[in-house]
Amino acid sequence: MKVTLQERALIAAGFSRESSPEGFGPLWRSYRVRNERCQGWFHSLSLEDEPWSVSIHDFVIRDDFVMNFDSPRYLTVTWFRSIAGEEFSPYRKLRPNSIWGQSIGGGPWRGVAHGGIPVQSVSIEVTPEFSARFLDLEYEGEFRNVEKAFVSLGRNDEFPEMKALLSGLWPQPGDEGRSKLFYGGKVLEAMSLIVERTRREAPGSRRAASPADCERIHDVVCYIDDHCAADLRVPDLAAMACMSPTKFKSTFKLVTGMTVIGYVQSRRVSQAEQLMRRDDLTIGQIAHAVGYACAGRFSAVFKREVGMLPSEFRKSVVARRCQGGEPNR
Template sequence: MSRDKEDYKELFKASNFIPCKSPEGFPPGGDCFTFSPEFGEGYYWYYEVPGQYNIKIHDFSFCKDEVLDFEIPECLSVTWYDSISGEELNPYRSLNCNVIKSFLGGYEPYRALIHRNIPIRSIGIEYRPDFFHQILKNNFGTIYEDPKSAFKSIDETSNFPEMKKLLWEIWNYNGAKSSAALYYDGKVREALALVFERHRKINEKAKTSISPADEELLKSLGLYINDHYADRITIQSLSKIACMGTTKLKSTFKVYYGMTIADYMQKVRIDHAEHLLAFTDLPISEVAKAVGYTSSGHFAELFSSSKGLLPLAYRKAFRCK
């Protein structure tokens, strides 16, 4: 069941957001909200065509760690995260920046822990079922009977430059307010087409069919990496553990996890580093070593690329009262 604009305004009010004038740097035509000072700072910009789609821009931070727990109507969404720090709780996984994230709403409550003082900076589009079904029927026929698979395929990807570019173009739109509705409608439809065209191409190129037995081996391999992320792990050792040749392992791993083995290991290491920076007093060089990096400079570059802040800046922001 979709919400109308008044429902969302009530939701913002209940979440301690106050209506305000859009500051410089936000596009025209939407509604803007700011935090009550005791809860955080920054802005939430929102534009909606009821029953079809909405566009959301987040540029705010909380004063303290916040657990978000709310129902989301049935929808499909795509979002670029420029900055965020926290964890989704159901199922548990780290929230990352510099990635495209998709979300399937309407199936279970959304729960997440958002870390204090770290900016949530993102822009996304949320599609209602009647709208995306009609668009897909008109453009793709019966190719995608289940649109969820296309959106799942882009979740947590850092390799979708076309979508990142499109979303930033929306944020940076500075045309007349009178033409904003037409501009947003065109971009929203273009973004939907990008998701499905990308998925179609991936399916055409995918030469690896993963058997149920191989899926179990890959799942176990992921757990092994999670436990041994600080060790010197070679592709040869992983190949033996997975009972696969190196070529097959590389291709099936990328299909199953949506990223290379090296990228997966880096993600696990950086996620653990985030915890050490927040909850221990280990020097940055020791944090780097603890998660498997011999060079603190290289570790700092990777952490900044993943989390949007250098390690020391992240620690200071997290601990700021």
């Protein structure tokens, strides 16, 4: 993969080539940006003769940044050390210390990264052709749908093996000698982890919802988006979808990849992130505005979703707006 999608986008955003920091060997290309909108680094390991690449993001943007990419098709798995934002179609919350899988290409990908919070991540990207060859060699026709396996990542954040693998790819002082063979081996290991994890899933977890059920769930999701601060009860939402509560909960998770409660909480937190950019509201007032009577409960949910307490989030946003600064490696 000669030039990764992220690399092209970031170059267009003002990043320029610079010498790599300590720990990054000669295989890496590093880019840096220092302006009023963004501060930090992007590192890419993309070799001319290899169908895979490794990317590291380490920057902070001042304001929310809408991502809207249309690219050649490839598969990617990412570990986010730090992030705040959302992916659209389907809506999914971007969370710190989480694993994310995507199939990029064949149409635009859209999302938003929230300003003031460092974007720090490690990604492996592979071509579909490489994936097909890997599966033919390692599994002899037993497993075919690796694209679906990638896309399912992010619906369950508990993937400690992948977190350990990807976090270990972030170079530290003394790692300059890591070779092409080292990184290629880690790419194959990541592929194996994804395939084996998917094969261990119960067959019933991979069934598909009917088009009619998908449409009903979509309507309920739109309702939740517009009324996320309200007292949303599963029986009422199930009635809107013309389903029993049991079927509604299982179908909702099948379609969205999230539980009903998890989805409502993610929407409330997203709304709270926007409100905390205002100086005229206390955190308690914001908690109440997004549907939490107890500020303590709101703080616990916010920290799980964003990776920091509401007070820390507000302090970070204010600091980034008042003065520049780069995220620490």
